[in-house]
Structure formats: structure tokens, C-alpha cells
Amino acid sequence: MxxxxxxxxxxxxxxxxxxxxxxxxxxxxxxxHKKSGGGTLPPAATRQVSYTNDVKPLFADNCFGCHADGEHKGGYRMDTQAQILKLVSKGNSAKSKLIRMTAGLVERDEIMPPKTGLKPAEVGILRAWIDQGAKFDDKPATKPAK
Ligand code: HEC
CATH class of the missing domain: 1.20.5 (Single alpha-helices involved in coiled-coils or other helix-helix interfaces)
Incomplete structure (x- = not known):
């Protein structure tokens, strides 16, 4: 039993x-097989975002340490608008390399910042910026000379 x-x-x-x-x-x-970073695409932030107030601080905290001021890891710098725009498909954040890299939707060794990527809310801000046209609202530091 x-x-x-x-x-x-x-x-x-x-x-x-x-x-x-x-x-x-x-x-x-x-x-x-896929060597995927295993990330998912977070939703875009729903508010209006600005480059100066929302996006640039994110780049400064998470990217500039390796991609600005003489530090060009992978030959890449992030402190010129032209360079940033190379990672952006204006109006289409889901397709933009910037989003795919920071959300971990690329191969593992392409995730930026390396290994960790950004937090979903941060990726959401970048997505909103791209979907809203990827505009730079930087004011020049000094008025142009006359
Ligand atoms: C701790 C240092 C570090 C940080 C922080 C960092 N990166 Fe990188 N990045 C690297 C290194 C190292 C490479 C070169 C990787 C390679 O060649 O395999 C690289 C390469 C790149 C490339 C070129 C990749 C390619 O396929 O050509 C881009 C674009 C990039 N990073 C964007 C970013 C962005 C955007 C951020 C911030 C969200 C960021 N990185 C943060 C170290 C960093």
C-alpha cells in the first residue's frame, strides 16, 4: 500500500x-542562436519631451563618459547632433538604432550602455523624442556676433 x-x-x-x-x-x-540582448520595447512616454531638458541629460549620464570629450569608444561620439541623428530614424522610434541599442533589442555586445542598456522609462523618453521629430532645442550659449 x-x-x-x-x-x-x-x-x-x-x-x-x-x-x-x-x-x-x-x-x-x-x-x-540569436545572441539576442533579450530586451523588450518599452512604450514611448506620452508627454512632450525636449532635447535640452530630457534627452541630453540622459546622454550625459549614460553615454558621454565613453562617447564624448576625447573618449570615442567604438569610434563613436555622441556629442554632435549629426552623430546622434545617425542613430535615429525620425518619427519612427521603434526602428531607430538608438532605441534598439538602449532597449536591448540588438545582439548582446551592441547593447548601450554596455550590458545594461537604459531603464524602460528612459527608453520611453528617447522614443517620445524621436517620435516627436528628434528636434534639438539647444539654445546657442552666446548670441552670434554681428
Ligand atoms: C562604459 C562605456 C560605454 C558607455 C557608457 C556607452 N558606450 Fe557605446 N560603446 C562602448 C564601446 C566599448 C563600444 C565599441 C563596441 C565594439 O566595437 O564592439 C561602443 C560602441 C557604440 C556605438 C557604435 C556601435 C556600432 O555598431 O557601430 C554606438 C552607436 C554607441 N556605442 C552608442 C552608445 C549610446 C547611445 C550610449 C548611451 C545610451 C552608449 N553608447 C554608452 C562603450 C560605451
Whole structure:
């Protein structure tokens, strides 16, 4: 009696274990194959955003350390508008490399900042900026000379 009870539980338990192992290995194989950063695309922020107040501080905190002021990791600098715009598909944040890199939708070694990417809310701000036309509202520091 004691034995048959144990056997009755043994089969479902084995089945469950086998299933879990199968799922776990399928997951691992997929990761290896795509070398994906495994990120998801966060929604764009719904408010109006500005380059100076919202976007530039994010770049300063998260990118400039390696991509500005003489530090050009990967040959890339982020402190000129032309360079930033190379990562942007105006009006289409979901397609923009800037978003795909910071949200981890690229290969693992392309995620920026390296390994971590940005927080979903930060990616959301960048998305909103791109969707709103990727405008630079920087005021010149001094008035142009006459
Ligand atoms: C800790 C340093 C570091 C930070 C911070 C960092 N990067 Fe990078 N970045 C690198 C390195 C290193 C490479 C070169 C990677 C390579 O060549 O494999 C690189 C390469 C790049 C490239 C060129 C990739 C290509 O495919 O040509 C871009 C674009 C880039 N980073 C954008 C960013 C952006 C945007 C941020 C901020 C959101 C950022 N990085 C933050 C270190 C950094």
C-alpha cells in the first residue's frame, strides 16, 4: 500500500521534471542562436519631451563618459547632433538604432550602455523624442556676433 502510493506520485513528478528541463533547454538554445540582448520595447512616454531638458541629460549620464570629450569608444561620439541623428530614424522610434541599442533589442555586445542598456522609462523618453521629430532645442550659449 505504501509502495503503490509512492509510485502513483512518482510518474507525474517525473513528467513535470522532464517538461521543465525541456523548456529550460529550449530557452537556452534560442538565446545561444540569436545572441539576442533579450530586451523588450518599452512604450514611448506620452508627454512632450525636449532635447535640452530630457534627452541630453540622459546622454550625459549614460553615454558621454565613453562617447564624448576625447573618449570615442567604438569610434563613436555622441556629442554632435549629426552623430546622434545617425542613430535615429525620425518619427519612427521603434526602428531607430538608438532605441534598439538602449532597449536591448540588438545582439548582446551592441547593447548601450554596455550590458545594461537604459531603464524602460528612459527608453520611453528617447522614443517620445524621436517620435516627436528628434528636434534639438539647444539654445546657442552666446548670441552670434554681428
Ligand atoms: C562604459 C562605456 C560605454 C558607455 C557608457 C556607452 N558606450 Fe557605446 N560603446 C562602448 C564601446 C566599448 C563600444 C565599441 C563596441 C565594439 O566595437 O564592439 C561602443 C560602441 C557604440 C556605438 C557604435 C556601435 C556600432 O555598431 O557601430 C554606438 C552607436 C554607441 N556605442 C552608442 C552608445 C549610446 C547611445 C550610449 C548611451 C545610451 C552608449 N553608447 C554608452 C562603450 C560605451
Amino acid at each position: 505504501k509502495n503503490s502510493l509512492r509510485i502513483r506520485w512518482l510518474f507525474p513528478a517525473c513528467g513535470l521534471l522532464a517538461l521543465c528541463t525541456l523548456l529550460a533547454s529550449a530557452d537556452r538554445d534560442e538565446g545561444k
